[in-house]
Amino acid sequence: MVYTPAQQRYETMEYRRCGNSGLKLPIISLGLWQNFGWKQSRENARDIIMTAFDRGITHFDLANNYGPPPGAAEETFGMILNSDLRPWRDELIISTKAGYLMWPGPYGDRGSRKYLLASLDQSLMRMGLEYVDIFYHHRMDPETPLEESMGALASAIQQGKALYVGLSNYDAPTTRRAVKILANMGIHCLIHQPRYNMLDRTIEPELLPTLEEEGVGCIPYVPLAQGLLTNRYLNDIPADSRAAGPSPTLSAERITPQLVQKLNALNAVAQERGQTLAQMALSWILKDNRITSALIGVSKPAQVIENVAVVGHIRFSDDELTRIDAILQAE
Numbered sequence: 001m002v003y004t005p006a007q008q009r010y011e012t013m014e015y016r017r018c019g020n021s022g023l024k025l026p027i028i029s030l031g032l033w034q035n036f037g038w039k040q041s042r043e044n045a046r047d048i049i050m051t052a053f054d055r056g057i058t059h060f061d062l063a064n065n066y067g068p069p070p071g072a073a074e075e076t077f078g079m080i081l082n083s084d085l086r087p088w089r090d091e092l093i094i095s096t097k098a099g100y101l102m103w104p105g106p107y108g109d110r111g112s113r114k115y116l117l118a119s120l121d122q123s124l125m126r127m128g129l130e131y132v133d134i135f136y137h138h139r140m141d142p143e144t145p146l147e148e149s150m151g152a153l154a155s156a157i158q159q160g161k162a163l164y165v166g167l168s169n170y171d172a173p174t175t176r177r178a179v180k181i182l183a184n185m186g187i188h189c190l191i192h193q194p195r196y197n198m199l200d201r202t203i204e205p206e207l208l209p210t211l212e213e214e215g216v217g218c219i220p221y222v223p224l225a226q227g228l229l230t231n232r233y234l235n236d237i238p239a240d241s242r243a244a245g246p247s248p249t250l251s252a253e254r255i256t257p258q259l260v261q262k263l264n265a266l267n268a269v270a271q272e273r274g275q276t277l278a279q280m281a282l283s284w285i286l287k288d289n290r291i292t293s294a295l296i297g298v299s300k301p302a303q304v305i306e307n308v309a310v311v312g313h314i315r316f317s318d319d320e321l322t323r324i325d326a327i328l329q330a331e
C-alpha cells in the first residue's frame, strides 16, 4: 500500500535547536542499531519507521556496522526509504557513522582518512542516498592524528556527501580539540553522541559543560539503558526482550536482584508522575536543555508510541529529582 504520512505529525512533536546551529531535531530520535538486521522482520522494521515518522520523528540514526551483519541496517533503511519515504527525503535527518571494524585489513577500522571516506561512500550506496545529513566519527582513534580524522569529516562536507558532521564517544578534552580543528577549516561541529542515561551519568561533570561552551548539540544514546529503564525487567526477563535474545550487548547476568529493586523504586516514582518507567527515563534526560534529543531504540511500533508520549511531560519537581537521585545513589 502506498504510504501517506500523518498530516498532524509536526504538531505532536517538540523540536530543539542543535547546539548553536540552525538545525532542529525532534526531542526523540530513532536509532537502528538493533532490530533492523537481515534476520529481523522487514514488515516490523517498516512499521517502526512509519510509526516514528507519523509522530514527528524526523531523525533516523545509523552506522556502517549496524546489523547484524554489519551494513544490514543501512540496507534495510535504504529499502524502506525507496519503497515509502523517498518523497519526504527533505523532511528527514539521516545520520551514519564510521569508526568501528567494518572490513578486513588495515583500512576498515578506526579513524584514517582512507577508512572514513571509503566507509561513507559504502554507506551512501547501501542506503541509496546522495548525501547523509550527519556523518560521525564513531569513536576516538589514538593511532591517527586528530587532524586527519577531522580533515576526512571536512572533506565529506566539501564533497557534498554530508551536510553536517559529529563526534561520538569522544571524551571532553579530545572533543574540544576536534571542535577547534574543524573550526579552523571553517566547519562547525554540529553534534556529539555520547552514552547517557539514569544508570550512567559519566558525561555530566565534563563533557556536557564542554558541549555547551562549544555550541555543540548532544544526542545521548541508550537513554533507556538498552531497555533496563523500562517496564521490561521489573518482574522477570521476558522471552522477546533484548536480554533474553542472542544479543551480547545486554546480558541477563546484568539484571541482578539489586538492580531490579532499584528499577522498581524508580517505577514507583514514574507511576506517581503518571508515566511509565521508560517515559520517566526519557523525561529525565530531556529536562536538561543542553540535551538536543534522546536517541532511542525500539523492537516494536508500540514502544515508539509510548516513548513519544513524553512530549509535554518533561518537567520534574525538586522533590521528584531528590527522590530519584537517592534511588540512583543507593547501593
Ligand SMILES: NC(=O)c1ccc[n+]([C@@H]2O[C@H](COP(=O)([O-])OP(=O)(O)OC[C@H]3O[C@@H](n4cnc5c(N)ncnc54)[C@H](OP(=O)(O)O)[C@@H]3O)[C@@H](O)[C@H]2O)c1
Binding pocket: 030, 031, 032, 033, 034, 061, 062, 138, 168, 169, 193, 220, 221, 222, 223, 224, 225, 226, 227, 228, 230, 231, 232, 240, 241, 242, 243, 278, 295, 296, 297, 298, 299, 300, 302, 303, 304, 306, 307
Ligand atoms: N554512538 C554509539 O556508540 C552508539 C552505541 C549504541 C547505540 N547507539 C545509538 O543509540 C540507539 C539506541 O540504542 P538502544 O537501542 O540500546 O537504546 P535504548 O533506547 O536505551 O534501548 C532500546 C531497547 O529498550 C526497549 N524499549 C524501548 N522502548 C520501550 C518501551 N516503551 N517499553 C519497553 N521497552 C522499551 C527495547 O528493548 P526490547 O528489544 O527488549 O523490546 C529496545 O530495543 C541505537 O539504535 C543507535 O542509533 C549509538
